[in-house]
Amino acid sequence: MDLYLNNTLTKKKEKFIPINQEEVTIYSCGPTVYKDATIGNMRTNIFQDVLRRVLRYNGYKIKHVMNITDVGHLVSDGDEGEDKMLKSAREEHKTPLEIAKHYTDLFFQDLAQLNIETPEIVCKATEHIEEMLEYVRKLIKKGYAYETSTAIYFDISKLDEYPVLSHLNLEEQKAGARVNVDLEKKNPYDFAVWIKAPENHLMKWDSEFGPSYPGWHIECSAMSKKYLGEQFDIHTGGIDLIPTHHENEIAQSKGYCGKIPAKFWMHGEYLLIDGGKMSKSLGNVYLIKDIVEKGYDPIVYKLFSYSCHYRNKLNFTWEGMEAASKSLQRLKKGYQRHLKGTDEIEESQVEEYEKKFHQAINDDLNMPIAMGVVWQVVRLEKKSPKLAELLLKFDNVLGLKIQEETTKLQESIPDEVIQLIEQRQEARKCKDWKKADELRGLINEKGYDIKDTKQGIEIKKR
DSSP: OOOEEEETTTTEEEEOOOSSTTOEEEEEOOOBTTSOOOHHHHHHHHHHHHHHHHHHHTTOOEEEEEEEBOSOOBSSTTSOSOBHHHHHHHHHTSOHHHHHHHHHHHHHHHHHHTTOOOOSEEEEGGGOHHHHHHHHHHHHHTTSEEEOSSEEEEOGGGSSOSOSSSOOOGGGGTTSTTSSSOTTOSSTTOEEEEEEOOTTOSSOBOOTTSSEEEOHHHHHHHHHHHHHOSOEEEEEEEGGGIIIIIHHHHHHHHHHHSSOSEEEEEEEOOEEETTBOOOTTTTOOOOHHHHHHTTOOTHHHHHHHTTSOTTSOEEEOHHHHHHHHHHHHHHHHHHHHHHTOOOOOOHHHHHHHHHHHHHHHTBTSOHHHHHHHHHHHHHOSSOOHHHHHHHHHHHHHHOOOHHHHHHHHOTTOOHHHHHHHHHHHHHHHTTOHHHHHHHHHHHHHTTEEEEEETTEEEEEEO
């Protein structure tokens, strides 16, 4: 069955044909590890995880590279301000390396809690300085970069087209933040590939340009080339990376080797919070740990994300999370009922459901449609192990761990106990600890022990 993916580069949904049929190559822009990753960031990682799983469902092997930005990402896209790592280090009274390790560890903990697969290659910017310098040297040699008193800039006037993803009209953007930062620039939209460090700058490396450090964009160009070659299959990231970071990656690659580095460019849309933007000032910047503290298994957020296509804005609410939590319980119960079923199911019926699911995921990762097929299978009156096996096959894409987690749910728990559990979850969410304790007592009286863990609740018969 053919796989179709939306390509930001061409603005079309296209049939996916890999460069090498033996292995699909992917590069994903990873985190800048100067602060916690939000659930908005995690939405992008969920989309990238689905992409991996869908490719594998279609029989492909995968070589996936993700970078860790631990230097070079300035607070402004206009090549001004301090490095985000240094800003965070100053505010938290730690070294940049301590900041990088702390937030890198937290990032991978979040991925694990969401059952998101780790890419085959994870590479840190600070461990690839020489590769970046070599890239810069070649850009200078080929006439695509030039030196000023403050930096090495990429000369966009040498390109046949810029930008190519966002198609912004640069003349109309001249009042923007990126203009007239450095009067030595040949063009207001030239961007820094290498930056000369002030004397008191903590993160810097010796080079022919003096003590200096990389620009943000050069790391992805240098590391994708090192691990995937001059051209690879798919480049992913959040939609916010299109107008600056990904445009400049393409520019650098065209200057370096005359090629756009990826055939397909795929971008996940924004996550909204209660219909608006996520903002510190509004107090609605949520992390995975906030989901756990509300009493939810992080996997619930993954299922919640499947209610919306990755290219559409998703509106996060706690009411939506509660609904997703109940849906996850029903899904796990549905799997168990099929597993214990004894009804006969025609093989052709199983194949038809699998075909519908496959068509949905192959239509640009359409998870809302795919979940519709999943629920059709769960709700079938006939219960059969064949359908349980089919749900497990679907879960290779969903990544909801329906088999592993169901062992904690004890399928035989009476409905009245489940209702008490749900009421207790609601009380905990509202921080009504007294009521939660009372409900725990009622659950105990019914003959069950309940335990709160980082992965969710565990319920056991006494």
